[in-house]
Amino acid sequence: xxxxxxxxxxxxxxxxxxxxxxxxxxxxxxxxxxxxxxxxxxxxxxxxxxxxxxxxxxxxxxxxxxxxxxxxxxxxxxxxxxxxxxxxxxxxxxxxxxxxxxxxxxxxxxxxxxxxxxxxxxxxxxxxxxxxxxxxxxxxxxxxxxxxxxxxxxxxxxxxxxxxxxxxxxxxxxxxxxxxxxxxxxxxxxxxxxxxxxxxxxxxxxxxxxxxxxxxxxxxxxxxxxxxxxxxxxxxxxxxxxxxxxxxxxxxxxxxxxxxxxxxxxxxxxxxxxxxxxxxxxxxxxxxxxxxxxxxxxxxxxxxxxxxxxxxxxxxxxxxxxxxxxxxxxxxxxxxxxxxxxxxxxxxxxxxxxxxxxxxxxxxxxxxxxxxxxxxxxxxxxxxxxxxxxxxxxxxxxx
Amino acid sequence: xxxxxxxxxxxxxxxxxxxxxxxxxxxxxxxxxxxxxxxxxxxxxxxxxxxxxxxxxxxxxxxxxxxxxxxxxxxxxxxxxxxxxxxxxxxxxxxxxxxxxxxxxxxxxxxxxxxxxxxxxxxxxxxxxxxxxxxxxxxxxxxxxxxxxxxxxxxxxxxxxxxxxxxxxxxxxxxxxxxxxxxxxxxxxxxxxxxxxxxxxxxxxxxxxxxxxxx
Numbered sequence: 001x002x003x004x005x006x007x008x009x010x011x012x013x014x015x016x017x018x019x020x021x022x023x024x025x026x027x028x029x030x031x032x033x034x035x036x037x038x039x040x041x042x043x044x045x046x047x048x049x050x051x052x053x054x055x056x057x058x059x060x061x062x063x064x065x066x067x068x069x070x071x072x073x074x075x076x077x078x079x080x081x082x083x084x085x086x087x088x089x090x091x092x093x094x095x096x097x098x099x100x101x102x103x104x105x106x107x108x109x110x111x112x113x114x115x116x117x118x119x120x121x122x123x124x125x126x127x128x129x130x131x132x133x134x135x136x137x138x139x140x141x142x143x144x145x146x147x148x149x150x151x152x153x154x155x156x157x158x159x160x161x162x163x164x165x166x167x168x169x170x171x172x173x174x175x176x177x178x179x180x181x182x183x184x185x186x187x188x189x190x191x192x193x194x195x196x197x198x199x200x201x202x203x204x205x206x207x208x209x210x211x212x213x214x215x216x217x218x219x220x221x222x223x224x225x226x227x228x229x230x231x232x233x234x235x236x237x238x239x240x241x242x243x244x245x246x247x248x249x250x251x252x253x254x255x256x257x258x259x260x261x262x263x264x265x266x267x268x269x270x271x272x273x274x275x276x277x278x279x280x281x282x283x284x285x286x287x288x289x290x291x292x293x294x295x296x297x298x299x300x301x302x303x304x305x306x307x308x309x310x311x312x313x314x315x316x317x318x319x320x321x322x323x324x325x326x327x328x329x330x331x332x333x334x335x336x337x338x339x340x341x342x343x344x345x346x347x348x349x350x351x352x353x354x355x356x357x358x359x360x361x362x363x364x365x366x367x368x369x370x371x372x373x374x375x376x377x378x379x380x381x382x383x384x385x386x387x388x389x390x391x392x393x394x395x396x397x398x399x
Numbered sequence: 400x401x402x403x404x405x406x407x408x409x410x411x412x413x414x415x416x417x418x419x420x421x422x423x424x425x426x427x428x429x430x431x432x433x434x435x436x437x438x439x440x441x442x443x444x445x446x447x448x449x450x451x452x453x454x455x456x457x458x459x460x461x462x463x464x465x466x467x468x469x470x471x472x473x474x475x476x477x478x479x480x481x482x483x484x485x486x487x488x489x490x491x492x493x494x495x496x497x498x499x500x501x502x503x504x505x506x507x508x509x510x511x512x513x514x515x516x517x518x519x520x521x522x523x524x525x526x527x528x529x530x531x532x533x534x535x536x537x538x539x540x541x542x543x544x545x546x547x548x549x550x551x552x553x554x555x556x557x558x559x560x561x562x563x564x565x566x567x568x569x570x571x572x573x574x575x576x577x578x579x580x581x582x583x584x585x586x587x588x589x590x591x592x593x594x595x596x597x598x599x600x601x602x603x604x605x606x607x608x609x610x611x612x613x614x
Contacts, residue, residue, distance in 0.1 A: 076479035079499075079519075083476060087514045107489075176482045177489035203461065204486035206479040218459065358489060 040069040041262070041269060044081045044093035047074065047208050049226040049313040050121040050254045050332045051094050051301050052293055057280035059296050065279075066272035066382065074301060077206065078176045085259050086112045092258035094120060098349045100257055100370050102178040105359055113260040116341045117375045118274045119252040120281075122393070123245030124332025125181050126229030127188070129221035130214045130238040133170050136161060148320050149242030152192035159199050169198075173205040173213060173222035180253055183352035184244045185223040187396065196356070208304065214238050225253070226332055227305055227313035234309050239321035243331070250333060250393040252345050267375060274379025277339070282385075284334035290314045337391045339376070346371040348395045423449045424526075424534060427469035429478050431455045435545045439473065442537040460484055464497060471531055472497055472521040473538045476514060484521055497521035509535065516542040561599035568602035571609045 041063075045051035054072060057063055063070040073090070075081050082103065084090040092114060100114045127150075129137075137154050138145040140161040144154035159170065174182045186196040196202060205213055210222040215237035222228070229240045244251060256277055263270050283289050294311040302310055312318045316331050346367035353359035380387050426448050430436040433455060440450045451467040454460060460480045464472065464487065474481060488496045499521055509532065513520065516539045522531050565587065572583035591601040 076477055077481040077485075079481045079485045080477045083514055083519065087511060177486045202490050204483040204490060206482055208479065 040071050041092075041273065042071045042073065042090045044073050044075045044084060044090045045301060046078065046081070046094055047076070047301050047304075048094075048228075048254075049297060049302070049310065050124050052284055052297050052314065052332075053120045053277045053280040053334060054094055054256075055296050055300050056283055056293055057276040060280065060283065062276035062279045063273065066275050068269055068272045068276070070273070072300075076208075078179075085114060088112070088259075088261075090259075091262045092117075092256070094254050095257040096176060096179045096181075097252060097255045097346070098178040098180065098183065098353060099176075100255075101346070101350055101353060101359070101362075101366070104366060104370060105362060107178070107359065113370075114257040115260060115263055115370050115372045115375075116255045116346070117258050117263070117270055117372050118256040118277055118379065119339045119341055120254045120256050120277060120334075122250040122253055122333040122335060122338050123243060123248075124253050125184070125223055125225045125244040126240045127185065127221065127223045127242050127244070128210075128214065128229040128232045128238045128240050130217065130219070132217065133158065133220040134239060134241075149246035152188050152194065155189070156192040156194050159194060169200050170220035171201045171203055171218075173203050173210050173219045173224070175207050175210075175224055176204055177358065178353070180244065180251065180349075181223040181225070183349065183356075184247045184251065186356060187352065188242075188247045211235055211237055227302065227309050230309050230313045230318060231305055233319065233322055234306070236322050240318075241320065245331075245333075248393070248396040250335075250338060250391075251396075252338070252341070252393070253332065255341065263372065263375065267378070270372075270375050271378035271382055274376055275382035275385075278336045278380060278383045278385050281334045281336040281339055284314075285336065287316070335391070336385055337389060338393065340380070340387070340390050341371045341373055341376055342392050343367045343371045343373070344392070344395065348397075423447060424530065425449050425451045425468055425470045426534060427451055427464060427467055427472045428453045429460065429472060429474040429480055429484070431475065431478065432545075435542065438545055439538050439541045442541045443473075443534065446533060446537050448534060448537075454480075461487060469497075470523050470526055471534050473534065474519045474521065476517045476519045478519075481519060488524075496524045498524055513539050516546070518542050561597075561602075564599045564602040564606065568605040571606060575609060575612075 043054060045054050058070060058072050072093075075084070075093075078096060078099065081090065081093055081095065082099065085092065095114070095116075097116065100116055104113055129150075133155075134145070136158040137150075140157035141154040144151050144157070147154070162169070172185065174185060176182070182202070185202075189196045189200065194200065203219065205219065205222065207224050207228050210219070210224045210228050211232040212235075213219045214222060214232050215235050221238065222232075223244065232238045233240060244253075256274070258270050258273070284293055291311065294307060294314050297314070298305065298307045298310040313331065318331065350359065350362055350367060354362075377387060426443050428436050428439055428443075428450060430439070430453070436453050436455065440453060443450055451469055452463060454463060460483050463469075464484070472484060474484065484497060485499060488498060499519065513535055518535065518538045520531070520535050520538065565584075568587055569580060569583040572578050572586060573580060576583075578586065587598060587601055587605065590605070591598045594601060596604075
């Protein structure tokens with residue numbers, strides 16, 4: 001089997017399937033090496049429902065099935081993942097699609113280049129608003145306020161009403177600037193003439209905190225990945241008013257990113273990793289498997305959230321509010337036919353970054369270098385996954 | 400209480416104009432390891448810095464950066480609040496704009512050393528990097544010695560456990576096999592050598608076996 005690097009941590013022989021995910025609550029990456037001299041690919045993931053393909057691939061032994069030893073580590077911050085890759089302590093992991101672009105443009109920090117090798121999930125973020133802002137929307141736009149998905153015009157009316165009364169702009173939380181959350185929220189706001197830089201206050205809040213911050217009234221709403229919208233509903237802190245899948249249906253959400261170093265030295269290993277995530281996607285696409293997947297995700301990624309909420313966040317139906325009927329909802333979608341990274345999607349994220357002044361001119365061919373369709377195709381071939389009926393979600397502005 | 404405030408002098412009014420002329424640097428510490436944070440704070444105080452806050456949890460870091468007027472934020476690399484601190488530059492145009500230290504690429508070696516030690520530092524824009532280097536050096540040293548301390552403690556605990564196991568195994572052999580203490584120890588050592596195992600592992604096996612035979 002292709003090997004990648006020297007002296008990595010190794011998990012204990014026959015228990016590798018279970019033990020190579022760091023226990024929740026333990027310090028990630030600081031466990032003493034059990035055995036040295038074996039090659040392990042180290043991947044990071046965040047406390048979000050859509051880490052499921054990585055956790056499932058590990059729990060089902062799919063990585064091992066392709067001859068790769070993987071160690072998964074839970075992280076608390078996206079930038080920690082970025083920095084751990086930069087110093088070679090991680091080889092990749094679950095990532096926000098705009099992050100590899102930001103890194104390669106030198107935005108925010110020195111970073112090792114990472115590339116997108118597959119799309120782990122489609123859609124699955126929610127825009128969730130607190131009671132105060134919802135009451136303002138009800139007052140300002142009674143006809144629109146009850147609609148789901150909520151039209152951005154309803155929020156625009158509430159913002160205008162607040163302005164007239166001399167009240168402050170609503171505070172909306174996002175998880176990180178270079179994120180699908182930020183750019184899809186901005187796209188939605190701007191569609192109703194709301195200027196995201198002046199008409200609202202955007203604040204970054206770590207995902208595990210958004211529900212509590214909303215409950216305590218420190219923010220008026222948020223755009224975050226599941227299960228945090230469902231968690232807010234569960235805490236009766238607010239209501240889900242739309243999913244990011246309502247803004248861009250089936251948009252590519254979390255990507256699987258690997259360091260350029262791994263891609264350069266061990267493209268076979270990269271393809272094997274992709275193959276395992278495609279197979280995990282197949283497992284997750286089957287409703288019958290979601291209960292099992294929820295248990296694993298709950299245990300390894302979200303021990304602080306009740307299992308019922310994790311289960312709900314994985315299902316295709318959930319309530320927008322505590323007293324509302326369950327509805328078909330833009331939940332995270334695990335669809336292997338959508339897992340191929342398309343450069344058109346990368347270009348869309350780049351255009352959003354430029355639209356809001358977060359990125360300037362990009363070198364030509366940047367996205368083609370970062371979105372490694374070739375690695376995905378090699379992975380699909382390994383997994384025996386047919387590539388003749390891939391689904392490409394058209395970008396929201398028709399591009 | 401979200402954080403402690405250690406005001407050393409009340410020189411806020413003078414601060415902006417003399418910040419870069421030898422004034423004490425104001426440091427905000429973000430670390431949920433209280434022991435380590437204390438060690439870093441002491442090191443920085445000894446170095447002539449002012450520690451304006453120690454934040455253990457995910458309090459509203461952004462408004463703290465604003466209200467404390469911190470010049471430098473020293474942060475645990477894995478702290479959940481890092482995404483928010485990292486975002487200040489992109490999201491808050493009229494606020495303090497802390498820049499993650501490794502934007503200054505003049506010294507990639509020390510950046511790497513800091514990251515390896517688990518330290519992330521943010522520097523409020525406009526501050527001279529050379530003044531910050533000392534702060535980061537102190538933090539890195541304290542983080543490292545804390546790691547070392549923990550490793551030593553762990554080793555000490557393991558050694559203690561090992562000794563306990565050996566003592567118990569010896570005692571069992573003396574009791575059930577009527578061996579002298581020395582005979583018991585030699586038996587254990589021979590077993591360990593034959594099996595290529597650590598003395599403590601063999602001791603654990605002997606204890607387990609004796610338990611099994613007893614039940």
